[in-house]
Amino acid sequence: MTDRSVVHATFTLKRDYPAPRARVFAAFADPEKKRQWAYGAPEGGHALDFRVGGRETVNMPGPGGGTFTYEGVYQDIIEGERIVYTYTIDFGGGSAAVTMATVELADSKDGGTHLKFTEQGAYLDGFDGPKFWESGTTSLLDRLGQSLAD
Amino acid sequence: MTNYQSQMDRVFHALADRNRRAMIDQLSHSTLTVSELREPLGISLPATMQHLAVLEEAGLVRSRKQGRVRTCELDRSALSEAEKWIQHRREFVGRQLDALGAFLASEDKQEDTDND
Incomplete structure (x- = not known):
């Protein structure tokens, strides 16, 4: 039996884009657009059914030779404002994470869009995924900041 | 106080200083020598060594001496x-x-x- 563990964590990323909200929202809602920016062009395929209860699936070759599988379900959609979805991420050895993402869009002062992405999840290990999370950046600090904020 | 708490205290103390946070940020990109760490901060060598000692004590960074050069890296073992x-x-x-x-x-x- 392998040594299994789970860590629960939340991280938030923020970006400002010089594009109106409708266009940023469309980049998430339109399957062809999302395929372009989020996944490149996966050989194994990408499907997106953008409605509450609809699914997004991605199958693409992982860097370690295995298959990366992502399966999401849209839970909440407010046009131009908010998208909430739950998903599993699998590198071929069972789920590596079970997570929920919230995308929030707001107008910024300059006519652009402020995007806030929050991912909350159960991050699992003990799976046979390729080790391509070699180096961290400042996330140690961010996690500490997060734990201070809790 | 548990060992865990005192360790966390050391971590938070280490991170309370802007120069030390900058050092961690630099080390998150690559392994660096002490002088490479010092240069962008514009602080003295003794001050750099003091900051390094605090970071090492907190278990955030480890360093080793090779000849006359001390190299530092983030300690991810935790x-x-x-x-x-x-x-x-x-x-x-x-x-x-x-x-x-x-x-x-x-x-x-x-x-x-x-x-x-």
Whole structure:
């Protein structure tokens, strides 16, 4: 039996884009657009059914030779404002994470869009995924900041 | 006080200083010598060594001397596989959001071309 563990964590990323909200929202809602920016062009395929209860699936070759599988379900959609979805991420050895993402869009002062992405999840290990999370950046600090904020 | 708490105290003390946070940030990109660490901060060598000692005590950084040069690196041994996975995940999503920015900019260009 392998040594299994789970860590629960939340991280938030923020970006400002010089594009109106409708266009940023469309980049998430339109399957062809999302395929372009989020996944490149996966050989194994990408499907997106953008409605509450609809699914997004991605199958693409992982860097370690295995298959990366992502399966999401849209839970909440407010046009131009908010998208909430739950998903599993699998590198071929069972789920590596079970997570929920919230995308929030707001107008910024300059006519652009402020995007806030929050991912909350159960991050699992003990799976046979390729080790391509070699180096961290400042996330140690961010996690500490997060734990201070809790 | 438990060992865990006193360790956390050392970590938070280490991170309370701006120069030490900058040192960690630099080391998150690569392994560096003490003088490479010192240069962008514009602080003295003794001050750098003091900051380094605090970071080492907190278990955030480790250093070793090779000849006359001391090299420093982040100590990730305290992180579990799952924590490393979260780091990876966060970086991956960050790259995706940057790609979204590039995509939106390319749409702008496309629009300009269409209007010509």
